Amino acid sequence: MDSSIKIGFIGAGNIAQAIGICIIKKNLLPPNQIYVSAPSERNFQKWKELGVNTTHNNYEVILQCNIVFLAVKPQNIHSVIIDLSMSKNELDFDRLIISIIAGLSLKALDLMLRSVLQRYSLIKAIPNISIIVGKGTTVICDDEDKPASEYNIKLVKMIMSAGGICEIIPESLMNAASAVSGSGVAFVYSIIEALSDGAVKQGIPRILSYKLAAHTLLGAAEMVLETNEHPAVLKDKVCSPGGTTISGIHALEKGGLRSSLMDAIEATTNKAFELDKK
Template sequence: MDQRKEKIMITKKIGIIGCGNMGGAILYGALKSGVLPKENAYVYDLNPAMMKKARGWGVNLAKDDEDVCKNSDIVLLAVKPQNAAEALAQCKDALDGKAMMSIVAGVTVERLRAMINGSLRILRIMPNTPAMVFEGAFALCSDNDFSEEELQEAQQIYSSIGVVELVPEVLIDAVCGLSGGGPAYAAMFIEAMADGGVKQGLPRATAYRLAAQTCLGTAKMILEMDIHPGQLKDMVTSPGGTTIEGCEALEKGGMRAAVMECINAGTEKSRRL
């Protein structure tokens, strides 16, 4: 069942430290969905190109990380793992008493607290890039110390641009392996499907559109009609038909085992970060 809720504009001021691919996707999605007023958003990124992009969205541009924190009620930390300590050090004491959402892969809440001056409330999140088109998948740590109001506002941001699941922090690495890297794996599958179509004579553009739409529609059926993937597969595979021949080829190629190992590899890498 589709879990997205009715969109309600949030009232707190949101700061974004790092407006790259993921931070930018979340900000853009929240702005376009109408959940976050642009005047309530404060952004800082070391990259001038990212700041120029944010300026085009009409948000407030902060002069540095500390300035973001001073002007915000809830801060989104959206930097690369290797840059987290430096970014948080630049916040100085401005995070004390604030709430912070972290999408920094592989960095636990315990490690984040050790990088920060003062005390604050932390909500760790694992997002993915389809947030840019309002189809993101977000895992929010259920074991957090946000206030009830802060958690509701955070959920409102992410549910407006995708699906939200609450999971304990111990499972966040598995989420990273599954939905964090999932868009890349799905894109590879779509590309492979299109290659197969091209091999059989379809024009490249047509093959990409058919493959991408097929994956999109299948995902929507599973989510919105609450259909088990196996049930959907059985709906398409007629006895002695063409689809069961394709399914057999995938099984012979070890697709299931390869995908499971793919998720395992991504999860283990996240644990090592």
């Protein structure tokens, strides 16, 4: 990456930290070219261990950096805008603003930013926490009415690909995609925990049960990606007639596993749309 680039984070939470770790691990930028702001010291410990610049002043991040991730909760973006508007200094150079704020549309964010920034490009990116281990999923988009340059799109894709796959999609699909990959990580953790609990009930030690459950999901996911076969086809290859697996599948169907997961995606998507209206 260009040595003149400085990347900043307004917000120092888990997803921001994961992106920062990826940037440093992949040698995209050295720590001294990364800035992060947060209102308290609570989330700064990991950042300081990485050697990045930390501050409680959001304006300092905007002033120092030409790429800035907005990584605050939706309800806190208004206070960030107020912080920036209070400065008397002129922010007169081009910036790339990357929003990782769930549920906040680019149009709504653009209306807020135009009062405090003169020149900027705006892109939305929704990664999941798995980027910290290089197996993440990120979806990105720009505003169809105010598109980002091809260079900036490629730049964001390069940064986010440091943590896994990165796909470009229309903004209209962002909330649903975030439900699948962003929130979906938590759903998968619940599945791993449930499989582990079932194994413990049958006498398998807890630590071993976690390992077996996690590797089972990992292997199944790799099979889907490597073979390009429909999950139902792969499932049928495991289900022998009159066997143990089909008995377990029957139990899952009675419990409503598939409909529950579909409901979870729908509920998460709808919540994201609700947040954008606030």
